[in-house]
Amino acid sequence: MTIAQTLMNRYARRPVGKTTGFCSAVALALLMPGLSGVQANIEIPTEYEPVMPTVEQARANILIARQLQFTHFRDLSVSDELSDDVFESYLDYLDGQRIYLTQKDIDALSDIRNVLGPALRTGQLRPAFQVYNLVQQRVIERLKFALDLVNNGIGQLDFSTDEQIRVDRSETPWEANQAALDELWTKRIKNAVLSQRLNGADNEAIEDNLRRRYEGQLKRAYQARSEDAFQAYMNAFTSMWDPHTSYFSPRTSENFNINMSLSLEGIGAVLQSDNEYTKVVRLVPGGPAAKQGQLQPADRIVSVAQEDEKPVNVIGWRLDEVVDLIRGPRDSKVTLEVIPASATDETLTRTIVIKRDEVKLxxxxxxxxxxxxxxxxxxxxxxxxxxxxxxxxxxxxxxxxxxxxxxxxxxxxxxxxxxxxxxxxxxxxxxxxxxxxxxxxxxxxxxxxxxxxxxxxxxxxxxxxxxxxxxxxxxxxxxxxxxxxxxxxxxxxxxxxxxxxxxxxxxxxxxxxxxxxxxxxxxxNHGQLKITQxxxxxxxxxxxxxxxxxxxxxxxxxxxxxxxxxxxxxxxxxxxxxxxxxxxxxxxxxxxxxxxxxxxxxxxxTNPEFQLLQKEIEFLEKQRAIDYVTLNSDERKKRHSEIEQTRLTIANTRRELQGEDPFETLDQLEDWRDQQAADPDSTDEELDFVIREGGHIMADLLKMxxxxxxxxxxxxxxxxxxxx
CATH class of the missing domain: 3.90.226.10 (2-enoyl-CoA Hydratase; Chain A, domain 1)
Incomplete structure (x- = not known):
């Protein structure tokens, strides 16, 4: 019998629940190669260095499980039945759009799906780390495929077919195999190319943009850390209780309010991770972003650029690293490329320049x-x-x-x-x-x-x-x-x-x-737990x-x-x-x-401002209802032109209500918005019509x-x- 087997047998006989039991569970979790013999049939190439759990993480896992069961507002136990839900939540975090893993991969992970409940009780982290390592390897494979396609020249892509791509893949079945993923990724790149062409970029600029995007993501994938896997897994676990309960890693815990870290210095936005993206949750009142007026809740950040520097693609970055990149000296400017909340697909982006400042009381x-x-x-x-x-x-x-x-x-x-x-x-x-x-x-x-x-x-x-x-x-x-x-x-x-x-x-x-x-x-012992009480x-x-x-x-x-x-x-x-x-x-x-x-x-x-609001809402709802976008160049241009014309019509209708001259082109509208955003204190807007309607309701009360x-x-x- 090996030393490891002897120790495993010794620890396995000790009860978990007292001080000695806590240490026993940690030791057992780290010694066991897999829970109850579960080992997914996964090969990780040597070019990617798999991340492994630590003693501190195993201890933290057990502490988190206990606090969730005994102190959270929701009465929920870490049961065997929880395994499937945690597994699905974990996959949603790692591959929410189902663009990296295949059904074959999911089948290979089927044994792990059923053991995460017992694993979470005992701090056994290896099954979850296996999932993470597999996903990271698949990410690397996909990004290499994308780079090869871009490096071979996007001129070879055919945009005359009737192909379509689904906007939101979170509920779609997993692709069957690598060949199906190759087809999907070819469509994704065609979609990105079409969107950039519609924004006026030529093939050389598009290839350069895409190359930098995928190379940046590939670099992040190779730099995966043990803490990345642990934090993702623990947050998939804690989210079973409620969405506001979460685990903060030691680095995040240095400023445990990391989601609010920009509220004191920077742009004044509350951010959170959303699959591969960093999403705007809300804007801090009085902050630079709120005063600038272009960034909106549910916008997703694609890239960040400092003054006079090229944009850095931040898709796939950790939240704390995105926050660090957005922060900067007061009065300096940061440029964010974002996917607007109203965008019909992930390649329709806009650029926003915000002057950093401190939010004053x-x-x-x-x-x-x-x-x-x-x-x-x-x-x-x-x-x-x-x-x-x-x-x-x-x-x-x-x-x-x-x-x-x-x-x-x-x-x-x-x-x-x-x-x-x-x-x-x-x-x-x-x-x-x-x-x-x-x-x-x-x-x-x-x-x-x-x-x-x-x-x-x-x-x-x-x-x-x-x-x-x-x-x-x-x-x-x-x-x-x-x-x-x-x-x-x-x-x-x-x-x-x-x-x-x-x-x-x-x-x-x-x-x-x-x-x-x-x-x-x-x-x-390792980080902090934000828990709903x-x-x-x-x-x-x-x-x-x-x-x-x-x-x-x-x-x-x-x-x-x-x-x-x-x-x-x-x-x-x-x-x-x-x-x-x-x-x-x-x-x-x-x-x-x-x-x-x-x-x-x-x-x-009969209120023209309300009628315009209704028109905007109908337009946005129509955009949100779109499930697919075409990859046919002519059809895409036609659709893009219709959307831009609607935006211009809405903007000009509002201008006319305010007694201003309409814009002739969308470029004029965008230039005007940029000018307004560059100096948010220069305008003194009238009270909006909703406030005035509040006044009219008050007058109704008084009249009655x-x-x-x-x-x-x-x-x-x-x-x-x-x-x-």
């Missing part, structure tokens, strides 16, 4: 405007307060500065200024507000109610904590409208939900994001998770709900309900809401009941209710 601060409306011979003055995020200057607060900035403090001042201006009502604009400090959401609700509960928080043990506003004073007791959209999340949803439950105001816009969970970051519930008992806040009056949005929002994420925690807590109901809108909606719909039926302002603020009309 004052640029995220709440601000006010006043709009004047004339309705049926009556004039209305409506105050507008825009809140980009829920913020607080914690350092100044801890230092005892009596004038420290916070959302609630700033909004209170703005309310007083609007009251001095004798406004008839206030519109609170929380669109694109991704949340922030929870206590600020609680305090902000308190500005509009006497006192009472604002949100409930339930932990994994079903213990419920109720946050309350204990200040009986009210900063504003007049009529209120709250604007939200799909990017309103977390603290924004708490505020909007509370205002809705209290009958304190109307919520207008589109369904919010649905982020109703709370995460904590916990240290491991609690869930938000409204005072009426319904969760903000998954469903978000449904507006009383809906306004459609350009954003794609199938790609943005909690309900678009795999394994998101479901909506549920707990007991309501007693709270005041200030006004019952049920008797007038139908009339308010009817008035709103009549206005929008001239006494509403006093009714809302008068305690004698308040009804104490235990929300049903």
């Amino acid at each position: 004052e640029e995220q601060s709440a601000s006010k405007d006043i709009i004047e409306l004339e309705r049926g011979g009556e004039d209305y003055t409506i105050g507008v307060i825009t809140i980009p995020t829920f913020y607080a200057d914690f350092q100044a607060m801890q230092a005892g500065d009596p004038n420290y900035k916070s959302t609630t403090r700033d909004v209170r001042k703005l309310i007083n200024e609007l009251k001095d201006a004798s406004v008839d009502g206030i519109v609170m604009d929380l669109r694109n507000n991704g949340g922030g400090a929870l206590h600020e959401a609680n305090d902000l609700v308190g500005l509009f109610i006497d006192q009472g509960p604002t949100v409930q928080i339930r932990n994994a043990n079903n213990e419920v904590q109720v946050l309350t506003d204990q200040d009986p004073s009210v900063a504003y007791d007049g009529p209120l409208v709250v604007l939200v959209n799909r990017m309103s999340a977390s603290a924004s949803e708490i505020f909007a939900g509370a205002i809705q439950d209290y009958g304190r105001g109307l919520v207008v816009g589109s369904q919010t994001f649905g982020k109703g969970t709370v995460q904590a970051v916990r240290p491991l 609690s869930k938000f519930y409204r005072v009426s008992g319904g969760s903000t998770q998954h469903k978000g806040v449904i507006p009383d009056i809906k306004i459609p949005s350009r954003l794609d709900k199938t790609r943005i929002g909690e309900d678009a994420l795999d394994h998101a925690l479901p909506w549920d309900q707990i007991d309501a807590v007693p709270h005041t109901r200030y006004f019952d809108f049920s008797g007038i809401i139908d009339q308010l909606r009817e008035n709103h719909e009549k206005r929008f039926a 009941d001239q006494n509403m302002a006093s009714i809302l603020g008068s305690s004698q009309f308040a009804v104490q209710t235990s929300a049903q």
